[in-house]
Amino acid sequence: MKIITKGKNINLSESLVIFIEKKFLGLKKFIKILKREDNPPAGGGKTLAEVFVEAEKETKRHRKGEIFCVKSRVYLPGKEIVSEARADDLQKAVVDAKDGLKLEIEKYKFKKIDKIRRAQRKQNRIE
Numbered sequence: 001m002k003i004i005t006k007g008k009n010i011n012l013s014e015s016l017v018i019f020i021e022k023k024f025l026g027l028k029k030f031i032k033i034l035k036r037e038d039n040p041p042a043g044g045g046k047t048l049a050e051v052f053v054e055a056e057k058e059t060k061r062h063r064k065g066e067i068f069c070v071k072s073r074v075y076l077p078g079k080e081i082v083s084e085a086r087a088d089d090l091q092k093a094v095v096d097a098k099d100g101l102k103l104e105i106e107k108y109k110f111k112k113i114d115k116i117r118r119a120q121r122k123q124n125r126i127e
Helices: 014-031 090-126
Strands: 002-008 050-057 068-076 079-087
Touching: 002 014, 014 050, 014 068, 014 090, 050 090, 068 090, 079 090
Parallel strands: 002 050
Antiparallel strands: 050 068, 068 079
8 A cells, every 4th residue: 555645735744744654554454355356366466555645734824723634535446535634733634534534445345345245145046
């Protein structure tokens, strides 16, 4: 899994980039089961996941309130999953964006697994 970070209206320090990568690497365990369709399941196929994280300060004038926004996108086979979080602290916005992305990935994963199970049940009924 590859994590690409970008800052908009804000300079991302090295410690902040490390914090973002550390938080979003936790999603790797949810993405590892989603492999390419053409690779066999036991063949150790690689995932196509790239996570794009964009941290931005919405305006330069405001000093209070939810001025930080973190948008994260991950492209999985057949779907783009997006999460956005706003907060008064940049690190809090990163954590909220990661949690939102985690929920969306879990939904996608369970839909994909459920689709396979429904097809197997349907085939068992026919036989």
